[in-house]
Amino acid sequence: MDYYGSHINRLIEELQGLPGIGAKTAQRLAFHIINMPKEQVRSMADAMVDAREHANYCRECFTLTDEELCPICQSQRRDHRQIMVVENPRDLAAYERTGRYEGVYHVLHGAISPMLGIGPNDIKLKELMQRLQGPDGQPGCDEVIIATNASLEGETTAMYILKLIRTLGLDIKVTRIASGVPVGGDIENTDEVTLERALLGRTEM
Ligand code: ZN
Numbered sequence: 001m002d003y004y005g006s007h008i009n010r011l012i013e014e015l016q017g018l019p020g021i022g023a024k025t026a027q028r029l030a031f032h033i034i035n036m037p038k039e040q041v042r043s044m045a046d047a048m049v050d051a052r053e054h055a056n057y058c059r060e061c062f063t064l065t066d067e068e069l070c071p072i073c074q075s076q077r078r079d080h081r082q083i084m085v086v087e088n089p090r091d092l093a094a095y096e097r098t099g100r101y102e103g104v105y106h107v108l109h110g111a112i113s114p115m116l117g118i119g120p121n122d123i124k125l126k127e128l129m130q131r132l133q134g135p136d137g138q139p140g141c142d143e144v145i146i147a148t149n150a151s152l153e154g155e156t157t158a159m160y161i162l163k164l165i166r167t168l169g170l171d172i173k174v175t176r177i178a179s180g181v182p183v184g185g186d187i188e189n190t191d192e193v194t195l196e197r198a199l200l201g202r203t204e205m
Contacts, residue, residue: 062107062124063089079103081142090188098192111153143173162205175202
């Protein structure tokens with residue numbers, strides 16, 4: 001593809017490195033960017049660098065945020081005694097879109113997968129347990145809603161969390177969202193009505 005010259009090629013290659021972007025889309029985006037006003041391109045590039053530089057994990061729930069505590073953890077209107085455990089920030093966003101969940105979250109950043117070599121120590125499980133144990137020996141919440149995906153990895157992770165909570169002898173209600181989420185389906189791609197139904201129909205584990 002060196003008929004474009006090295007600067008344009010570099011842009012195409014960088015774009016192609018993004019998830020879901022193939023060679024054709026990368027070219028189309030590159031040409032779109034090249035035709036944009038220079039100021040707009042600069043502003044877009046700045047937004048990327050800024051977001052990357054300021055992004056970190058919330059120290060309470062580990063979702064992505066640019067503050068020490070994310071807006072949900074900061075909010076007094078949320079029920080901090082109810083913690084929903086999700087696999088990633090996109091699942092959190094999906095539940096927020098339903099507008100019906102009033103508790104807080106814990107983001108694991110993955111799920112246990114022996115196949116992919118992802119063990120309990122590779123996700124934010126230790127952090128969840130610390131949170132559940134609370135600083136004064138009292139349970140850190142009243143209910144843990146496990147909203148991992150309905151995949152083998154998600155189910156394995158759910159069972160593992162339940163086992164940990166019971167092993168620690170914590171007096172916490174553990175629920176699992178109902179199977180409104182299709183088996184093998186991703187939460188982030190599930191519509192709001194189904195997610196809301198899955199939340200309301202959760203059962204104790
Ligand atoms: Zn948070």
